[in-house]
Amino acid sequence: MSKFAAMKPRLPRLTRPLFVLVMIFAGVVAAGSTASAAPVTINLCAEPGTATLTGAVTVPIWGFHTGACGSAAATLPGPQLVVNEGDTVTVNITNGLPAGHTLTFEIPGITFDAGPTDVAAGASGAVSFTCSAPGTYLYVAGGGEGRQAAMGLAGALLVRSATAGQAYDTATTAYDTEATVVLGAVDPGFNAAPDTYDMYSYLATYWLINGKAYPDTAGITAGPGQRLLLRYLNAGFDNTSMALLGIHEHVVARDAHLLNNPFDAAAETIPAGATEDAIATVPAGPAPSSQGFPLFNRQLHLTNGNQTGTGPTPATGGGMLTFIHP
């Protein structure tokens, strides 16, 4: 999984709790308040680029990257943005898309301060908001009747709880390590002609976790006994069912809202545009596979590209598959 730095530098993991403790002793922090709330500025550029889906397959994309346009390459998905609960965030957006493609910046679940959210091609704009609640959010370009999102203009926004080591402001969401799982898919034919492609013939052939198809997907590192926070975000168009083999995950939140009745699951459907947080405690016993515990698309989108063999898929796997391993 690629790590894209958030604009705001974070305190090192060890010092952050100490900092909070100091503030509590000083009588500054009321329960649930946001000690580290701060103004944060994020600069995003949306512009054309390319993505390597598996070894040799690259497709044109429209993607976000941080910094000024031209200073870096657009990525699929967009960079992971990490802020803290209570932060007041300003996202400066520069639209480097081809002419005519007005971009509408959206973060479902977050209310922007009053102001325009549309950015014309070649122009810049800004949205600002207060991160009043922790959770996993999907940011996405809402323009072009879905074509912009399908081209790759989406990414994860993590709002961290004021309490370190918790996904939300409750101890039941404590975790030891985390992984962001952005789901998506690509139809190379569409990516080659995003403005003219007939969407009725859209047929995704690459199914991606964080922009990569197996075997190029990054593994998820978590050791026995560790509580692994899986932050699922569905940036695709399909209601995607992800299965875990050998582990039950404890589903604690959907769409950045804690569930009243969290539950255990071995397979969960993440609706298109939705997010879900689940905590999987890695068993001490053996994993089903020598590569670890499989996390995979149970709708069996485990192929790469058009299939031409006498079987529908190579047994070596592909698509939306990764492994959890130490």
Place this chain on the structure above:
Amino acid sequence: MSEQATARRGKKGTMTQKMWRLGTVLALAAGSLFAVTVHGSALPPGAPKVGMVCTPGTVAGTTHTFNLETKTGYIETPDGNSVFMWSYDDPGVDNGHFQSPGPVLCATQGQTIVVNLTNNLPEPASVVFPGQADVTATGGTAGLLTTEAAASGGTVSYSFTATDPGTYLYESGSDVVKQVEMGLYGALVVRPGAGANFAYGASTPFDPSREYMALLADIDPFLHHAVETGTTYDFNSRDNRYFTINGRSFPDTVQDNGSGLLPNQPYGALVRIQPNTASNTLPALIRMVNVGVDNHPFHPHGNHTTQIAQDGRLLLSPGGASAGTEHFGETIGAGQTEDFLLRWDDQDHWDPDTNPLPVPPPNYRDVTFKDGNTWYSGSPYLGYKGTLPAGTTTQNICGEWYFPWHSHALNEFTNFDEGFGGMGTLLRVDPPGGCFTTAASTAILSGVLKGGSASALAVDDANYYQVNPRTTTRPTSTTAGQTTITVASAAGFPTTPGYYIRIDNEVMQVTAGQGTTTWTVLRGQLSTAAATHAAGAVITALSNDWYGSFSGVRSGSTNLKVTYKGKNCQATTGTTCPAFTGAPVPQQTVKICNWTILGGCNTAASPGWVTLPPPPTQPQNVGSTDVSSTWTLPGSGSPYIGTGANNGQVRVLIHTQRWTAPSPTPFSTWGNLLALVYDAP
């Protein structure tokens, strides 16, 4: 996909036409219930005809071992197609008969489950157990997701502890895009330590006779054809055309388990339930598993279902209380399992007389009647059956109701795009307690009708079916030693020997000459003394014998329960029922006809009459107050259900007898209610 589906639906008929067609399918489906079924096709011995079937495996200590083998075969679809499948079967069940889906593996919490796989496919195969932790493999070779058995005869063994009760699936972990779609899947059920009548534990009791599995799957026949013929197939263009529950598509889903019509698809999906009553409070358990590649929105008509668990884990609030939720539609995601409890409440209290259905019954002209097997019953509500057209002897079994349960992605409620079909089954609501019927006709074997008719036996009320003893006279005097007597008339007396008659205070047994007016008798029977009798003495039959006939009882019905309520009166005239003076009151014995016994049940003494087994013990003393008794014949009812000319008949004999000396008085037998409750096939 969804756009294509919409386009396809757009080309089809209107919903009105669809609903009309649904009615037709329902009629056909209900009709198919009566088809002859053959057990033994890929089913273990003793499998029920309806409900979940477990493959037994072998238990040694705390280890429960299942043997599975992969095999190829074909399934039938309702549109006449057949589809090439890969599947698991249990080589120990019906000689490893091919079956789709794989066997339902049932184990108990805490057991060590061992699954030995033999792979007969031309490529490596395996089994994965989603929801189970710490699965270890012995033998085989490492594959992408799990350890695999080599192609063409390779083996591998998996072992894990069934730590948590619940509903799970198992499926292939090899080349899964092909192999799972080809059919390598099945269900795994772990019963809690608390017992097989609990889904998860003490908080989830259910009626173990109403445990159902609904394993959902989807099939693209072009993929299967490509695998069969070794041609290319692009999984991305997958377009499912068949949608199955337990490996069958509607209306095949409502056929019995082991139907001979579907030899490779042993599992039916009909759900049967009886309304919630004071004596029937336990819910049914519906275990749903989605082994398909699509998420299926499943819609149960009728009462809501209550989801209690997902993926083998109870839904609980943080405080530990049930967090179950009620549904009339719930999407089961690919690879998920969900458990539901279902109670069926008669919320509207419909009654054909006092609270009739708000929907007018269909016109006869719109309903198919064929061989007496039709869906519509005239007034179809839970035990009631209305007026039937001439020549139609019966329309449904006993007024049961059917509700469709189906995928509400309506393109999945089809067979190759033709509706209705596919991922659908029926919920059958049987009348409370079972099918209920009352005697349709009566016949007197010894006695004479005093008043009433069979209809008086239909309801527990003030109307009685009344039988007096048969009487005649001796025109001449009788000596104490005489053994041949001539009577004025034999009408109404039994036509077989062995019956008792009374003259004055003496009881005689007729041993020959029955049916004529000259009888050979044994004198001084039943502790009475032979005596002389004057000319013109009255001869009275000692017992009243009559039977009620129930008609239209389906072959294959089980658990017959006979209820008789009646009394005896110390008078043969008048409209009141005088109490008996002196003991004992008449002795009542209720018998049922066992049609398989040679000699039949034509007379009161015929060998076919079998005394109904206790409780209550017979004979019973029945005086002038109504006594109601119910006898149960557990298991198959087939010996008691007539065939051929007596097709569908159940006969129940009421034998009442009294002898007191001196100065006996004749008595009258009054029947109030004669009813039969049974589980229809």
